[in-house]
Amino acid sequence: MKVFKTVSLTAVCLVMGIIVAWQYRSVKMNQVLAQYEKKSVSEIIEELLAEKNNNENLKQRLQELQREVDTFKSGEMDVKENIEALEQQVLAARIKAGLETVKGAGLIITIEAGGLKTVEDRHIEELINELKASDVQAISVNDERIVAMSEIRKAGDYIMVNGNQLVPPYTIKAIGHADNMERSLKLLGGVLEKFQIYEFKTSIKKEENIVIPAVREEYIKIDRLTPVQ
Amino acid sequence: MNRGIRAMTFLSFFIFGLLINLQFKGTIMAKPKNGTTAKELAEQLEHEKSENAKLMEQLANLEVERDMLWKNIGNTLNNQQINELLKKKDYEYFRAGLTSVSGSGIVITMEDAPAKGELDIEDYIIHDNNINDILDELKANGAQAISVNGERVVLNTRPVCAGPTIIVNGNRYPPPYIIQAIGDPDILYDAIENMPQVALMRLTNIRVDVEKQEEIIINKYRMYSALENSLKGLEVVK
Numbered sequence: 001m002k003v004f005k006t007v008s009l010t011a012v013c014l015v016m017g018i019i020v021a022w023q024y025r026s027v028k029m030n031q032v033l034a035q036y037e038k039k040s041v042s043e044i045i046e047e048l049l050a051e052k053n054n055n056e057n058l059k060q061r062l063q064e065l066q067r068e069v070d071t072f073k074s075g076e077m078d079v080k081e082n083i084e085a086l087e088q089q090v091l092a093a094r095i096k097a098g099l100e101t102v103k104g105a106g107l108i109i110t111i112e113a114g115g116l117k118t119v120e121d122r123h124i125e126e127l128i129n130e131l132k133a134s135d136v137q138a139i140s141v142n143d144e145r146i147v148a149m150s151e152i153r154k155a156g157d158y159i160m161v162n163g164n165q166l167v168p169p170y171t172i173k174a175i176g177h178a179d180n181m182e183r184s185l186k187l188l189g190g191v192l193e194k195f196q197i198y199e200f201k202t203s204i205k206k207e208e209n210i211v212i213p214a215v216r217e218e219y220i221k222i223d224r225l226t227p228v229q
Numbered sequence: 230m231n232r233g234i235r236a237m238t239f240l241s242f243f244i245f246g247l248l249i250n251l252q253f254k255g256t257i258m259a260k261p262k263n264g265t266t267a268k269e270l271a272e273q274l275e276h277e278k279s280e281n282a283k284l285m286e287q288l289a290n291l292e293v294e295r296d297m298l299w300k301n302i303g304n305t306l307n308n309q310q311i312n313e314l315l316k317k318k319d320y321e322y323f324r325a326g327l328t329s330v331s332g333s334g335i336v337i338t339m340e341d342a343p344a345k346g347e348l349d350i351e352d353y354i355i356h357d358n359n360i361n362d363i364l365d366e367l368k369a370n371g372a373q374a375i376s377v378n379g380e381r382v383v384l385n386t387r388p389v390c391a392g393p394t395i396i397v398n399g400n401r402y403p404p405p406y407i408i409q410a411i412g413d414p415d416i417l418y419d420a421i422e423n424m425p426q427v428a429l430m431r432l433t434n435i436r437v438d439v440e441k442q443e444e445i446i447i448n449k450y451r452m453y454s455a456l457e458n459s460l461k462g463l464e465v466v467k
Contacts, residue, residue, distance in 0.1 A: 011232075011374065013241065016241060042385065045270060047401055054399075061455060064455065065291040065295060072298040073298070087314060088457070095460050095463055096384075102464060103464045103465075103466050129361050132385045137427050137463050148382060149373060149374075152368050224333070224413075227328045228329040228330055
């Protein structure tokens with residue numbers, strides 16, 4: 001009898017333990033899933049597709065890298081190839097940072113002075129933020145290259161970009177998908193509609209060969225940054 | 230003694246029953262809500278996300294391995310040119326936001342108001358403009374690296390608020406929205422604290438906490454494919 005009791009008590013405790021663990025897991029999973037409750041199915045699908053696309057690209061990138069590593073290991077790569085590959089990477093990073101003058105297709109937008117109010121820093125900022133929303137690759141204002149940490153400030157009736165004073169008319173060049181950029185600028189209630197209300201004289205034209213100059217080397221400041229890893 | 234055991238057995242069965250009941254209820258209740266598809270999709274999404282994290286890690290490891298191999302080649306061949314190019318590559322990656330960095334600066338935490346008051350609902354939630362204004366202000370005050378919910382701010386980073394979430398560099402994040410910036414902590418702190426937009430948000434109980442920090446780590450810009458792919462429309466002019 002005593003043996004039976006011990007056995008049954010052990011069994012009960014065991015089952016209970018399993019159930020507690022199970023419950024804990026399902027609560028945790030539900031917590032993770034709860035963040036999606038507020039979202040619509042279409043939103044989740046959109047996110048899922050984006051994530052799948054990212055993963056596809058990642059897998060491809062992994063294969064590319066693996067091939068590179070394998071060539072290294074087999075020792076088949078010659079010095080000249082190595083140097084070329086490295087130079088290419090250096091150049092790509094410099095383009096990304098805005099340190100190279102670049103050419104490409106895109107939009108040229110001009111805003112002239114003489115509307116109902118002065119063209120201010122925030123107007124230019126708003127326009128540029130709109131361009132950033134579509135996948136723009138290079139931007140400049142009056143040939144002053146916009147980089148990741150570029151600032152646009154007010155300076156009396158004019159604006160300051162990257163610490164340089166600029167005067168109207170403001171010419172904004174953007175290399176990227178011209179149609180997409182134009183569409184996002186012309187959205188209902190968008191930037192251009194606002195500019196119309198202020199009566200800014202604005203023009204947009206698409207061009208094949210837009211040249212955007214590099215940012216000054218010393219403009220990209222890194223003295224407060226320490227690389228990690 | 231017998232009593233003690235009996236009491237214990239009773240207690241354990243009582244809890245046992247309660248648990249089964251809870252579990253059962255939970256399973257039953259979860260099903261009809263929202264249909265199974267949304268939950269299944271959410272589960273798939275979670276799966277893709279963890280897959281993504283795994284792939285990112287593999288990629289990081291491979292990159293380290295490749296750079297090591299490169300260094301070895303430079304050393305064994307004693308090739309000055311390769312060694313110098315490697316150094317240059319690290320430096321340019323660092324400047325382009327393609328390396329994680331640390332430094333002192335500020336952290337801003339933002340969250341929608343907990344409850345709607347008598348004003349328009351729009352006044353109680355955070356909008357794209359609020360976030361972009363803050364980013365512009367940080368840049369204007371000498372920030373050298375910025376991230377939004379862990380996503381590095383690069384040229385074409387433009388956070389977009391979508392419902393109760395934010396999309397940064399193509400990835401979606403739930404609140405709170407966390408902006409990290411490396412720069413002079415005092416200058417950045419004062420600049421953000423003095424923004425009229427921040428005062429306005431606080432009036433309607435939108436949370437905007439600004440905090441100076443000695444050591445902030447800002448992630449590198451995450452790339453899902455080769456860097457060259459993102460520069461396809463550009464041709465270098467010498």
